[in-house]
Amino acid sequence: xxxxxxxxxxxxxxxASAEPSTSLLEFLRxxxxxxGTKLCCNTGECGACTIIFxxxxxxxxxxxxxxxxxxxxxxxxxxxxxDTLHPVxxxxxxxxxxxxxxCTPGYIISVxxxxxxxTKPTAEDIEEAVSGNICRCTGYTKIxxxxxxxxxxxxxxx
Amino acid sequence: xxxxxxxxxxxxxxxxxxVERVIGKGIYGIDLALKDELHxxxxxxxxxxxxxxxxxxxxxxKLPGVHAVxxxxxxxxVRYGRTYIDRYMLAKNKVRYMGDPVAAVAADSPAIVKQxxxxxxxxxxxxxxxxxxxxxxxxxxxxxxxDMPLPKNLPEGVKVKNVCSYTVxxxxxxxxxxxxxxxxxDEVYETKMIHPQYLEPRIAAAQVEPxxxxxxxxxxxxxxxxxxxxxxxxxxxxxxxxxxxxxxxxGFGGKASGITSGAAIEPICALLAVKAKRPVMIxxxxxxxxxxxxxxSGAKMYIKTGVKKDGTIxxxxxxxxxxxxxxxxxxxxxxxxxxxxxxxxxLMPNCHIDGYVVYTxxxxxxxxxxxxxxxxxxxxxxxxxxxxxxxxxxxxEFRLKNTPKAGDKIVGVPKLRDVSLDETITTAAEKIGFxxxxxxxxxxxxxxxxxxGIATGSWIESAGPGGGAVVKVNEDGSVTVHIGKxxxxxxxxxxxPLIAAEExxxxxxxxxxxxxxxxxxxxDAGTVGSRAIIxxxxxxxxxxxxxxNQLFKMAASQLEASPDDLEIKxxxxxxxxxxxxxxxxxxxxxxxxxxxxxxxxRGYCDNLAMMAEExxxxxxxxxxxxxxxxxxxxxxxxxxxxxxxxVHDVGFPIHPVAVEGQIEGATAMSIGQALCExxxxxxxxxxxxxxxxxxxxxxxNMMPRIETTLVHGYPGAGPYGAKGAGEIACVPxxxxxxxxxxxxxxxxxxxxxxxxxxxxxxxxxxxxA
Numbered sequence: 019x020x021x022x023x024x025x026x027x028x029x030x031x032x033x034a035s036a037e038p039s040t041s042l043l044e045f046l047r048x049x050x051x052x053x054g055t056k057l058c059c060n061t062g063e064c065g066a067c068t069i070i071f072x073x074x075x076x077x078x079x080x081x082x083x084x085x086x087x088x089x090x091x092x093x094x095x096x097x098x099x100x101d102t103l104h105p106v107x108x109x110x111x112x113x114x115x116x117x118x119x120x121c122t123p124g125y126i127i128s129v130x131x132x133x134x135x136x137t138k139p140t141a142e143d144i145e146e147a148v149s150g151n152i153c154r155c156t157g158y159t160k161i162x163x164x165x166x167x168x169x170x171x172x173x174x175x176x
Numbered sequence: 177x178x179x180x181x182x183x184x185x186x187x188x189x190x191x192x193x194x195v196e197r198v199i200g201k202g203i204y205g206i207d208l209a210l211k212d213e214l215h216x217x218x219x220x221x222x223x224x225x226x227x228x229x230x231x232x233x234x235x236x237x238k239l240p241g242v243h244a245v246x247x248x249x250x251x252x253x254v255r256y257g258r259t260y261i262d263r264y265m266l267a268k269n270k271v272r273y274m275g276d277p278v279a280a281v282a283a284d285s286p287a288i289v290k291q292x293x294x295x296x297x298x299x300x301x302x303x304x305x306x307x308x309x310x311x312x313x314x315x316x317x318x319x320x321x322x323d324m325p326l327p328k329n330l331p332e333g334v335k336v337k338n339v340c341s342y343t344v345x346x347x348x349x350x351x352x353x354x355x356x357x358x359x360x361x362d363e364v365y366e367t368k369m370i371h372p373q374y375l376e377p378r379i380a381a382a383q384v385e386p387x388x389x390x391x392x393x394x395x396x397x398x399x400x401x402x403x404x405x406x407x408x409x410x411x412x413x414x415x416x417x418x419x420x421x422x423x424x425x426x427g428f429g430g431k432a433s434g435i436t437s438g439a440a441i442e443p444i445c446a447l448l449a450v451k452a453k454r455p456v457m458i459x460x461x462x463x464x465x466x467x468x469x470x471x472x473s474g475a476k477m478y479i480k481t482g483v484k485k486d487g488t489i490x491x492x493x494x495x496x497x498x499x500x501x502x503x504x505x506x507x508x509x510x511x512x513x514x515x516x517x518x519x520x521x522x523l524m525p526n527c528h529i530d531g532y533v534v535y536t537x538x539x540x541x542x543x544x545x546x547x548x549x550x551x552x553x554x555x556x557x558x559x560x561x562x563x564x565x566x567x568x569x570x571x572x573e574f575r576l577k578n579t580p581k582a583g584d585k586i587v588g589v590p591k592l593r594d595v596s597l598d599e600t601i602t603t604a605a606e607k608i609g610f611x612x613x614x615x616x617x618x619x620x621x622x623x624x625x626x627x628x629g630i631a632t633g634s635w636i637e638s639a640g641p642g643g644g645a646v647v648k649v650n651e652d653g654s655v656t657v658h659i660g661k662x663x664x665x666x667x668x669x670x671x672x673p674l675i676a677a678e679e680x681x682x683x684x685x686x687x688x689x690x691x692x693x694x695x696x697x698x699x700d701a702g703t704v705g706s707r708a709i710i711x712x713x714x715x716x717x718x719x720x721x722x723x724x725n726q727l728f729k730m731a732a733s734q735l736e737a738s739p740d741d742l743e744i745k746x747x748x749x750x751x752x753x754x755x756x757x758x759x760x761x762x763x764x765x766x767x768x769x770x771x772x773x774x775x776x777x778r779g780y781c782d783n784l785a786m787m788a789e790e791x792x793x794x795x796x797x798x799x800x801x802x803x804x805x806x807x808x809x810x811x812x813x814x815x816x817x818x819x820x821x822x823v824h825d826v827g828f829p830i831h832p833v834a835v836e837g838q839i840e841g842a843t844a845m846s847i848g849q850a851l852c853e854x855x856x857x858x859x860x861x862x863x864x865x866x867x868x869x870x871x872x873x874x875x876x877n878m879m880p881r882i883e884t885t886l887v888h889g890y891p892g893a894g895p896y897g898a899k900g901a902g903e904i905a906c907v908p909x910x911x912x913x914x915x916x917x918x919x920x921x922x923x924x925x926x927x928x929x930x931x932x933x934x935x936x937x938x939x940x941x942x943x944x945a
Contacts, residue, residue, distance in 0.1 A: 053207045054200015056425070058375045059462045063868035066375055094200035107198035111190045114833035117665025117841065119197030120375045120425025126198060149877050152868070154373055154426050155665050157844030158876045159884075160837055 028096025065151030117155035205395030224861025348526035357482025376425020398702025401434025470542020513548030519587030557911030593795030594890030627920025633907030637706035637900030644698030645715035660700025670834035679720035681744030706900025723777025813936030827892035
């Protein structure tokens with residue numbers, strides 16, 4: 019038995035069918051071909067598959083596609099405005115926070131949610147917002163720089 | 177060399193490939209989709225050591241939706257391997273670790289693959305399992321490879337088994353010097369296996385083209401090595417196999433399939449595609465990844481050093497027992513490096529170290545970030561503090577007393593040209609808060625349960641053969657660079673474009689470095705061993721100069737000048753000193769169509785000559801010192817890093833932000849190994865923590881800010897005096913943290929990880945908790 023999933027992704031209404039056992043990550047990547055959201059641990063531990071789901075960052079690998087019915091979803095593909103990158107995307111490039119880049123989409127999503135809430139995040143805010151996003155390349159130092167730079171730019175401080 | 181000499185070298189423009197990564201459009205291996213593709217899966221051994229009595233695939237073959245089932249009998253009877261040819265692509269007769277590939281299936285869906293794998297009936301006859309490498313050397317241990325002889329260079333009278341390779345370091349008369357020492361410290365250190373834990377799963381995809389050629393897509397660090405393995409194992413010539421690199425989401429040596437021959441999935445995928453006559457793609461899940469890829473091996477290290485009262489080291493003896501895992505993989509090389517590095521990078525007039533690399537029933541050793549180095553440094557630099565403590569000497573002063581100077585030899589380098597070890601030590605000491613008073617270093621005021629630690633390191637980068645580059649100047653003046661190295665967030669798309677831009681006088685944004693296509697790219701051993709900037713950087717520089725010479729030769733007659741008097745600036749070829757006499761780069765590159773066909777510069781880095789012993793890495797290896805302040809909880813044993821500094825001599829940093837990024841990432845990986853990471857095995861050889869739930873690795877919560885300082889560097893062997901930076905930062909962290917714990921508690925922990933459990937055990941044993 020297939021389910022019909024009517025949902026909104028990056029502002030566009032989408033309708034597609036999925037098996038009840040399909041995860042939201044599989045639905046996004048394999049059915050709808052939003053491949054910017056990445057598969058890694060598939061157990062909700064690494065954050066590579068983070069998307070914004072009704073305003074909150076979630077791990078799409080441990081969410082069912084069926085849960086997306088009627089939801090508002092933002093993926094990494096929905097952040098840039100045409101050729102203009104979102105300030106968080108630009109800051110990740112400018113600070114050298116993108117090495118292999120595989121954790122990057124999930125990271126940027128988590129940071130966007132944080133900075134939408136506050137552009138004056140404390141060190142604790144930052145730690146909490148991205149504690150579920152593992153990066154194996156950077157040692158996190160340049161990622162923290164990117165978050166700070168994006169916050170400054172979004173607040174007009176830089 | 178001063179930055180001012182260059183236009184773009186030494187600056188840090190945005191990396192190539194950054195935009196597609198932040199918008200989610202980079203095509204990684206896992207994002208591939210081949211038309212009409214089948215899903216592939218591998219049946220892996222559920223025993224760590226067993227004879228294969230029989231394999232029955234008939235039920236699996238009958239399953240609707242299954243297109244191919246393969247076992248060893250479906251492939252040529254050919255083995256492969258790096259140091260020794262000791263393994264099959266699919267196990268034949270015997271399995272040697274829990275995860276050894278036995279059979280593979282291609283089917284319409286992942287669910288059918290799973291069902292089919294379950295229907296393959298393998299009858300095993302279990303054999304005794306040996307997990308510990310020292311146990312494996314004993315006469316009573318089970319034999320892993322009946323047909324692999326012991327190394328020919330083993331010392332006479334040594335009774336061992338399962339030894340896959342042996343290395344010896346011998347300098348001077350260590351026994352005599354040890355007897356004459358005033359202070360002797362004899363210790364044993366041990367590190368555990370860690371997993372590289374790149375985030376992107378390994379994949380392989382393959383299809384047979386209409387002309388019978390096989391195309392393979394790989395997110396592997398050595399695409400040419402993958403081509404070698406596929407051709408060899410399928411019994412076809414190299415020109416019948418084409419390997420295309422996808423983007424690669426982290427490797428750290430764990431995706432060095434094709435170099436290690438330790439965990440290759442590409443030949444299996446190619447075999448499935450041939451048999452199924454359809455494209456096939458294999459994606460490993462995290463658990464399968466964790467038990468099957470190549471890893472950073474554990475090492476047991478015996479180290480004994482004799483010192484004079486004034487702190488002069490006079491002798492060292494030691495033994496390394498290095499875990500190869502089930503096959504030789506990269507074990508021989510990594511174990512040899514560990515053995516050499518146990519001799520340290522200080523003055524060492526007398527030294528003897530035996531290094532044994534031993535087969536065990538575990539997954540295979542790979543060239544994971546600084547193979548052999550981090551293990552050795554944990555022992556060497558913890559031991560240095562033990563020696564200083566017994567001497568009653570300040571650990572920094574003790575180190576400085578024994579650092580080599582230009583012209584000295586150290587183990588592995590016969591004559592150093594330049595040495596920056598002193599500079600890194602004093603800089604790190606200052607950055608972490610020490611105040612130098614005479615020869616003494618006075619520690620900063622620390623809180624309760626806090627301690628400060630320092631550790632140094634070195635690393636001989638760029639092992640292996642040479643590699644090439646091809647630089648094309650297109651008719652619009654833009655530049656295309658071909659190298660045989662895949663980008664994994666390292667030099668290929670950070671430093672390499674800068675080199676071509678510098679030599680050809682074009683903006684960095686006009687340079688493209690294309691991903692590897694073995695049909696078109698120049699051959700290279702792969703993105704491993706801190707080779708990218710050294711080998712491909714050198715080759716790119718020479719190729720760009722070759723292209724420039726071709727341009728100048730053509731422009732000379734037009735500008736009525738000698739080629740030697742020309743320069744390129746801002747995409748104009750002009751006469752030096754007479755900028756008005758100029759012609760556009762694009763014009764000459766277009767004219768080339770009628771003169772030489774196309775501007776194609778070719779460059780080659782003769783790595784073996786560059787790294788030859790008499791030059792020993794230009795005799796100027798990179799050096800580093802790390803220092804940290806930690807707080808140890810006496811109640812829980814938890815260690816929190818409060819401050820961390822990493823000081824490095826990387827020669828000339830071509831792209832400083834990229835260099836810092838490599839240092840910070842490598843440091844984090846070894847901080848993970850120091851504090852929490854290890855692959856845990858039970859006595860049957862089963863991995864107990866094959867998921868991110870159970871395998872602890874650093875998240876942002878446990879990571880301090882890595883404060884990186886690049887000290888004035890002496891020129892290295894790389895282009896413009898660069899040195900490799902991708903691995904060396906993995907070398908000191910474990911000992912730096914262990915030394916800080918010792919400083920805080922007086923307890924020396926000899927075995928990694930420095931986890932709450934192990935630290936608490938150490939504190940309790942010392943009556944301090």
